[in-house]
Amino acid sequence: MRRTPAFRAWAATPGGMEFDNFRCRREALFAVATRTPRFRHIDRSHPVQGLRMPGAGASPHLSTLPAPQRRTATCTLFPQLRASALLRCSGAAGSAGWPARGLDWFQSLYWVRMKLFLDTANLDELRAAARWGIVDGVTTNPTLIAKEGIPREEQIAAICEIVAGPVSAEVIAVEAKAMITEGRALARVHKNVVVKLPLTRDGIEACSALSGEGVRVNVTLCFSPAQALLAAKAGAYFISPFVGRLDDIGATGMDLVRQIVAIYENFDFETQVLAASLRGALHVVEAALAGAHIGTLPFKVLDSLFNHPLTDKGLEQFLKDYNKVFATT
Numbered sequence: 001m002r003r004t005p006a007f008r009a010w011a012a013t014p015g016g017m018e019f020d021n022f023r024c025r026r027e028a029l030f031a032v033a034t035r036t037p038r039f040r041h042i043d044r045s046h047p048v049q050g051l052r053m054p055g056a057g058a059s060p061h062l063s064t065l066p067a068p069q070r071r072t073a074t075c076t077l078f079p080q081l082r083a084s085a086l087l088r089c090s091g092a093a094g095s096a097g098w099p100a101r102g103l104d105w106f107q108s109l110y111w112v113r114m115k116l117f118l119d120t121a122n123l124d125e126l127r128a129a130a131r132w133g134i135v136d137g138v139t140t141n142p143t144l145i146a147k148e149g150i151p152r153e154e155q156i157a158a159i160c161e162i163v164a165g166p167v168s169a170e171v172i173a174v175e176a177k178a179m180i181t182e183g184r185a186l187a188r189v190h191k192n193v194v195v196k197l198p199l200t201r202d203g204i205e206a207c208s209a210l211s212g213e214g215v216r217v218n219v220t221l222c223f224s225p226a227q228a229l230l231a232a233k234a235g236a237y238f239i240s241p242f243v244g245r246l247d248d249i250g251a252t253g254m255d256l257v258r259q260i261v262a263i264y265e266n267f268d269f270e271t272q273v274l275a276a277s278l279r280g281a282l283h284v285v286e287a288a289l290a291g292a293h294i295g296t297l298p299f300k301v302l303d304s305l306f307n308h309p310l311t312d313k314g315l316e317q318f319l320k321d322y323n324k325v326f327a328t329t
């Protein structure tokens with residue numbers, strides 16, 4: 001992903017993160033999001049914790065600054081919090097102000113909250129899971145699309161009608177030029193489509209080109225941290241490390257997720273880590289502990305997350321006790 005003008009205003013420095021000449025207004029300040037667990041769930045109304053401004057006292061809030069200073073404030077975030085302030089610039093989208101892609105995109109990067117995607121192209125599974133209200137997006141691959149037997153574009157469009165979130169659609173081409181053409185066409189199917197490209201030389205070339213055009217790319221078939229570094233450099237929106245397939249060959253797939261998360265955090269790459277090829281509940285929990293931004297799960301695995309014998313037993317007992325006293329039969 002290419003950095004937008006707004007992102008260029010954000011510079012990591014040894015002493016913390018500084019934003020210069022950030023033109024923001026009180027009402028435009030949304031929150032502070034941070035990658036430390038303590039602050040992960042800060043909501044929009046939270047005060048600006050950890051945000052320090054020169055000459056503005058101990059724990060200032062942007063709104064406490066006089067207007068002129070507000071417009072040109074240099075903000076330094078406490079380095080130990082590894083925090084990022086979500087500031088909405090005044091000014092026109094795409095110019096000196098707000099990134100053209102809008103608030104959702106911006107928030108999706110810095111609003112750190114694990115997302116769950118469904119790894120399927122099956123509409124029935126998607127409808128069932130969508131009813132639970134916990135599905136944030138979808139991943140597909142050529143195998144999953146082929147299983148449904150419907151032309152890819154048609155199936156992707158139908159998926160986008162069910163789930164309101166990123167939907168990964170994978171290219172079939174293997175040469176960069178053809179991947180770019182196919183990627184552009186897939187991106188036109190629906191605004192939520194994320195183009196999925198394999199982690200090959202051609203795939204990375206196509207990723208650089210498409211990301212530069214503002215097309216979101218999910219780089220897939222990632223099996224090493226070095227590959228993940230290349231994807232981030234090429235501006236990938238998601239990187240998909242395949243945990244289960246590494247386990248299949250006797251490696252510890254989750255180590256890869258941990259390494260990628262650490263590398264990306266070292267350098268503040270915006271690429272989101274999408275733990276893929278998750279085969280069971282333990283994988284999902286470990287991916288969450290590792291700090292993966294997203295886990296993509298087959299329906300069967302998502303469904304299994306609900307299960308606990310003590311939940312069943314407890315519910316049975318509650319109903320039994322209640323009905324002993326209040327049953328109408």
Ligand code: E4P
Pocket residue numbers: 119139140141220240242244245276277278296
């Ligand atoms: C997702 O993007 C991948 O295509 C998927 O998770 C692969 O899973 P598998 O290794 O179980 O086929």
